[in-house]
Amino acid sequence: MPNIAVFIEHRSGVLKKVAWQMLSEARRLADAHGGEVWGVFLGPDAAPAAATAGKHGADKVFAATGDAFAVYDSELWGTALAAFCTARKPDLVLVGSTALGKDLAPKAAAKLGCACISDAVGLKFDGGWEIRRPIFAGKCFADVTFSTPLAIVGIRPNAFVMAESPKAGAVESFDPGLDGVRSKAKVMSVEAATSGKVTLTEAEIVVSGGRGIKGPENYPLIEKLAEALGAAAGASRAIVDAGWVDYSHQVGQTGKTVAPNLYVACGISGAIQHLAGMSSSKCIVAINKDANAPIFKVADYGIVGDLFAVLPALTDEVGRIRG
Amino acid sequence: MKIAVCVKQVPDSETRINLAAPAPELDQSGFTRVLNPYDAYAVEQAVRIKESREGVEVTAITVGPQTVKETLKKDCLAVGCDKAVIVDDPALAKADHAAIATVLAAVLGREPYDLVLFGLKAIDGDAGQVGILVAQKLGLPHVSTITKLELGEGSLKAEREIEGGKEIVEASLPCVLTCQKGLNEPRLPSLPNIMKAGMKPIETVTCRDLGIEAPANLVTVKLYSPPPARGACKLVEAEDPAAAARELARLLSEEAKVI
Ligand SMILES: Cc1cc2nc3c(=O)[nH]c(=O)nc-3n(C[C@H](O)[C@H](O)[C@H](O)COP(=O)(O)OP(=O)(O)OC[C@H]3O[C@@H](n4cnc5c(N)ncnc54)[C@H](O)[C@@H]3O)c2cc1C
Ligand SMILES: Nc1ncnc2c1ncn2[C@@H]1O[C@H](COP(=O)(O)O)[C@@H](O)[C@H]1O
Numbered sequence: 001m002p003n004i005a006v007f008i009e010h011r012s013g014v015l016k017k018v019a020w021q022m023l024s025e026a027r028r029l030a031d032a033h034g035g036e037v038w039g040v041f042l043g044p045d046a047a048p049a050a051a052t053a054g055k056h057g058a059d060k061v062f063a064a065t066g067d068a069f070a071v072y073d074s075e076l077w078g079t080a081l082a083a084f085c086t087a088r089k090p091d092l093v094l095v096g097s098t099a100l101g102k103d104l105a106p107k108a109a110a111k112l113g114c115a116c117i118s119d120a121v122g123l124k125f126d127g128g129w130e131i132r133r134p135i136f137a138g139k140c141f142a143d144v145t146f147s148t149p150l151a152i153v154g155i156r157p158n159a160f161v162m163a164e165s166p167k168a169g170a171v172e173s174f175d176p177g178l179d180g181v182r183s184k185a186k187v188m189s190v191e192a193a194t195s196g197k198v199t200l201t202e203a204e205i206v207v208s209g210g211r212g213i214k215g216p217e218n219y220p221l222i223e224k225l226a227e228a229l230g231a232a233a234g235a236s237r238a239i240v241d242a243g244w245v246d247y248s249h250q251v252g253q254t255g256k257t258v259a260p261n262l263y264v265a266c267g268i269s270g271a272i273q274h275l276a277g278m279s280s281s282k283c284i285v286a287i288n289k290d291a292n293a294p295i296f297k298v299a300d301y302g303i304v305g306d307l308f309a310v311l312p313a314l315t316d317e318v319g320r321i322r323g
Numbered sequence: 324m325k326i327a328v329c330v331k332q333v334p335d336s337e338t339r340i341n342l343a344a345p346a347p348e349l350d351q352s353g354f355t356r357v358l359n360p361y362d363a364y365a366v367e368q369a370v371r372i373k374e375s376r377e378g379v380e381v382t383a384i385t386v387g388p389q390t391v392k393e394t395l396k397k398d399c400l401a402v403g404c405d406k407a408v409i410v411d412d413p414a415l416a417k418a419d420h421a422a423i424a425t426v427l428a429a430v431l432g433r434e435p436y437d438l439v440l441f442g443l444k445a446i447d448g449d450a451g452q453v454g455i456l457v458a459q460k461l462g463l464p465h466v467s468t469i470t471k472l473e474l475g476e477g478s479l480k481a482e483r484e485i486e487g488g489k490e491i492v493e494a495s496l497p498c499v500l501t502c503q504k505g506l507n508e509p510r511l512p513s514l515p516n517i518m519k520a521g522m523k524p525i526e527t528v529t530c531r532d533l534g535i536e537a538p539a540n541l542v543t544v545k546l547y548s549p550p551p552a553r554g555a556c557k558l559v560e561a562e563d564p565a566a567a568a569r570e571l572a573r574l575l576s577e578e579a580k581v582i
Contacts, residue, residue, distance in 0.1 A: 099485035110459030184464035185494035309564035317572035
């Protein structure tokens with residue numbers, strides 16, 4: 001009868017979709033194997049989170065509120081999540097593999113001395129847990145088991161499908177145990193990036209450009225198609241290293257790993273390090289003028305042609321279809 | 324000032340994994356091993372700090388077999404680290420992240436360091452945990468995924484990448500940092516410096532030398548599986564690129580149902 005806790009992340013009041021994906025999966029597991037699904041919320045106000053958490057299957061939402069949780073702080077938030085685990089003893093805690101979650105999960109796990117498993121894409125319960133996660137940037141998967149009573153598991157955004165399954169989701173507060181805890185690293189400010197409205201790692205569609213775009217002045221071709229698709233704009237390392245776009249756009253073994261529903265690679269040859277970061281995308285499209293480019297080996301659809309001719313027409317047509 | 328850089332030797336990013344079916348072990352015997360690319364940013368940052376002020380000593384630390392020595396010499400000592408420590412213990416051959424962190428914390432606990440630098444993640448296991456685990460074990464603050472660093476007296480200011488922007492973080496020293504691409508451009512070692520690196524001290528220790536037992540693993544990999552196979556690519560052919568684009572959009576919308 002495992003009880004699964006799901007960390008409900010927000011950034012300045014905006015709740016993260018990955019939380020609803022994790023709750024939906026936790027609900028499916030609880031319906032099959034028993035146990036409860038709990039939301040865990042740290043923030044100034046738990047009400048909006050609780051309403052949505054209930055909709056996606058949370059039996060309860062445990063919340064610690066207050067100014068300490070207005071901005072992310074590894075020490076304070078890690079202490080609070082650990083305090084929750086100590087008090088409520090969930091069997092599994094799911095934390096989204098976001099910038100915040102990747103920092104919080106090992107921090108809380110180290111405080112508890114429990115297992116921490118990063119960036120998982122599959123959860124199996126069969127008396128015990130088996131956690132599936134990609135390693136070597138997706139060239140291979142590992143099925144991991146753990147020996148501690150509790151494990152904190154990072155979940156990759158879009159690994160699970162969001163579903164609705166209304167439950168009470170009543171809020172219960174818990175003591176985050178912050179008395180006497182001082183943070184020696186403080187977030188002083190948050191600056192929004194100027195480019196890229198959709199975040200790469202969370203996007204359902206990604207359009208990436210490579211050296212085939214010839215120069216930085218042509219990256220808007222990628223951005224325009226991305227915009228028409230409601231997608232995030234990505235890049236190969238070649239054009240990041242050339243300084244055409246910021247590193248935050250890089251997809252691959254030493255950039256972001258993405259697994260969107262649709263990945264469109266434009267003027268990208270498909271080097272092994274690039275494939276590592278995107279080959280688990282559900283549908284892959286390649287647009288490349290070289291029919292022998294390795295990207296076609298992983299693509300589901302391809303156009304052998306000049307991206308300068310294809311992309312504007314594709315952008316127009318997508319705009320028409322999506323209205 | 325003392326700086327420690329924790330580095331791992333990993334299979335080259337070119338590595339292909341030929342796994343036909345699920346298997347309990349991953350045969351890594353043919354892999355070419357290199358310095359973890361993210362650790363190169365940590366090494367470079369440490370060396371830049373050393374070059375910018377007086378009296379800085381940089382120690383590279385790794386847990387791994389003696390085969391890491393060449394990587395340590397070429398990519399750490401030859402680019403400016405002063406000395407290195409290898410924890411080489413057969414009991415750690417299958418150590419998980421928590422165990423590696425315990426061992427590193429024991430090494431780092433032998434003398435006080437003002438800064439401890441890590442890579443953001445190792446590109447074999449893709450975990451991104453060890454730096455943060457070590458910070459907690461040592462009771463130090465950490466800033467993860469940094470892309471910019473300004474070192475003050477007794478404190479630092481760092482930028483870290485988050486979705487759609489960055490956070491500016493201030494922390495007191497001593498502090499743990501995990502380094503991301505964008506922080507700097509790692510230099511390449513020169514041939515004379517590679518020769519000279521042979522003279523720099525490399526200390527090899529075991530768990531017993533550190534006064535600890537080999538830590539137990541918390542996680543175990545039961546099975547390694549290949550990624551699901553992909554079908555063949557459907558090439559869209561048409562009289563001109565614009566027509567091909569229209570047909571592609573139709574297929575994505577009606578057949579693949581992804582737009
Ligand atoms: C340690 C290490 C880590 C790395 N990590 C990454 C990583 O994280 N991500 C990554 O992407 N790479 C990474 N790389 C680099 C990788 O090996 C390749 O060099 C890189 O991916 C190539 O980028 P590209 O496909 O844009 O360029 P190229 O390989 O130069 O390919 C350009 C493609 O554009 C096509 N093209 C040209 N003109 C047109 C046109 N008009 N219309 C259509 N197609 C056109 C060409 O046919 C060609 O296939 C890494 C390398 C190393 C050594
Ligand atoms: N065996 C090791 N020896 C020394 N440092 C390590 C070792 N494993 C991981 N690290 C450090 O921890 C970082 C994160 O690794 P990981 O948590 O394994 O992704 C790496 O970039 C290294 O800086």
